Amino acid sequence: MALINFLKKEIVSIVRDKFGLKTALTQFDVSPVPSNQPGHIGSNIAMYLAKELKKPPYVIGAEIAEALKLKEYAEDAVVIKPGYTNITLKNSYLKSELGKLFDNDDYFRNDFGAGKNVNMEFVSANPVGPLNIVSGRAAAYGDTLASIYSYSGFNVTRETYVNDFGRQMHLFALSLLARYLQLYGDDIAIPEEGYQGEYVTEIAKVMKEEKGGGFYTKMGRVTDLEKCPLYGEVREFGLKHVLNMQKSTLEKFGVKFDTWFSETSLHEKGEVDSAFKIINDKGLFYDKDDAVWFRTTDYGDDKDRVVKKNDGEFTYFASDIAYIQNKVKRGADLVINVLGPDHHGYVKRLESIMQGLGYDRERIKVIILQQVNLLEGGEKMKMSKRAGNFVSLDELLESVGKDAARYFFIMRSYTSHLDFDLELAKEASDKNPVFYVQYAYARLCNIFEKAKDAAKPEEYLSLESLGGLEKEETELVLSILTIPQFIMESAERDSPNWLTQAVHTLAGTFHTFYAKHRVVQEDRQAMLKRLYILSALKKTFEVTFEVIGITPRQKM
């Protein structure tokens, strides 16, 4: 168990012994103390107990400090101002904690998720073109959150939904067909609402290449795109091609989905009908104006929603009912949807589905990412996929690289708008904080390179005692040991940025240490001690980099 969690439990047990409280006691804080205060780790527990115990926090804090002092891991414990209980840990204890994180990743894991299965859906773009920067935010956020959940005791499935059923797919297929015919000189236009982007022609060229001349001949003379006899094959080709493009982009971005789930498959397998039956049996459907409506207002939505249009077609919302049912049937204890800002009206609808199907509302969590604004020359760009003037994720990756792009996307809170300055990103300079963190790692690796001849890993890793610790060393050790807590809190808050901040702080603590103390040096004891601490730091960087999806570079 990691440091903070352990101390939390210790404090709870002390409180139980001393004051005999039965309440849960989970909401108090245990965290590193500000550097200008005495002690290593502090707690505000006394403030929480003050009301219930009817005693001043300072008095309660003092009693807890007395009890903490007696613990074998404590060097000292004091009470501060309003009632903080600050504990100073023994160096021997810090050393043994560091020792725990070498073998595997367990020290960085926590059991917040208690083994629950989570279906985490993100990106879910229409399969009608290359992924853009907006999907980039979703990809970086969703993938990182999935990692954080994995480290927090959840069993996570990364999933993306392929909207291959509706009108957009149809329009795209028609556009592709038109471009294809144009390559043969046919005078036929893209549908009015079709996709104008250059990439459609590119795909048409590939199709022409792969399908060969016979395909065009077989088509006959097409005057109406809708009536083309080979429409199905064109659509199929376009879909596959676009999905492959998206997959390869995501791969470059370090994102790999476990499942690409097809909307069409829900209809083909009759899952829409069976899910409908459940809702219908509960009397949640009704007919009005020749359409079928879902009474989502029963669950707090501001209006009821159509599931089947008056022309007999299902809506997108109808697929969603089957999709959520499908996810639950596949074993999801928790369904998470990461959506863009234009979907916030969807939250209540999705919750309604979950409840309408007979499950708890808490079984679904909808996370709305706020908007990404692209800035070029300080001006906001308006993007539209149909107009074809969007910036693709591929372009972004080419100009700034995976690490900077991912880091930039997740370092902001998901509730905040994100301004993406293209020129700044293209500079790839130290204005991007990812370099700060990666530089720390490269520097660290360099030390080990220098130390290679002076000391063997067997020697410093089997160190018995750290001896005395300088201020900067202590801070570095504490910064390392609290990372697991940040991983857990990132999961609790669905906030990867909580973790990037912690990593940034960790890097900063290391840089400060580095500037003040030499590692490879004559004082052998000091060197071994520092190599020991830095080994723990190296491991910590590697694990956190893995979680946030950036590359640990030995050289930059």
Place this chain on the structure above:
RNA sequence: GCGCCCGUAGCUCAGUGGAUUAGAGCGUCUGACUACGAAUCAGUAGGCCGCAGGUUCAAGUCCUGCCGGGCGCACCA
């Protein structure tokens, strides 16, 4: 009009179930490479935390109202 999000340093943003002196990056100014990488470090300046009430021993954080900005309110996806 209704709903979601945002308003914190010059700019871009963090800020945890209220709590130790509100933080970081960029930009400003001043210092530090003949020692493990100066993509770094040390220091400096810069804040009525949008406004007004309320709750509390304690509010950037919770409640109410207002002001400003973004986005959404389809038998589109």
